[in-house]
Amino acid sequence: MAIFVVYTFIGLVIGVLSFVAMPATRQVGLWGSVLLGMAGGTLGGLIGSAIAPTHMLASLSPMGIVLAVVGALLFSVGTMLVTRNRPVT
Numbered sequence: 001m002a003i004f005v006v007y008t009f010i011g012l013v014i015g016v017l018s019f020v021a022m023p024a025t026r027q028v029g030l031w032g033s034v035l036l037g038m039a040g041g042t043l044g045g046l047i048g049s050a051i052a053p054t055h056m057l058a059s060l061s062p063m064g065i066v067l068a069v070v071g072a073l074l075f076s077v078g079t080m081l082v083t084r085n086r087p088v089t
Contacts, residue, residue, distance in 0.1 A: 011041020044071020
C-alpha cells in the first residue's frame with residue numbers, strides 16, 4: 001500500500017511542476033494538473049514495478065520511479081497538446 005502513496009506523491013509533484021512550467025496546462029487548472037500527474041505517476045510506477053525483473057509490486061524499484069515520472073509527464077504534456085488549440089472562455 002505504501003508503494004501507491006510514493007508513486008502518487010511523485011505524480012503530485014510532477015503535476016504541480018507542470019502547472020507552473022507549462023502555461024497551456026492552466027486551462028485544466030491546478031487541481032486538474034495535480035490529478036493528471038497523480039494518475040500518470042501511479043500508472044507509470046505500477047507498470048515500472050511490474051516489469052522490473054528483480055522487484056515485486058510490494059517494493060519500490062528504480063524502474064518504477066522513472067516510469068512514474070515519465071507517466072506523469074506524458075499525461076500532463078498530452079493534456080497540453082489536446083487543449084492548446086481551444087479558446088479560453
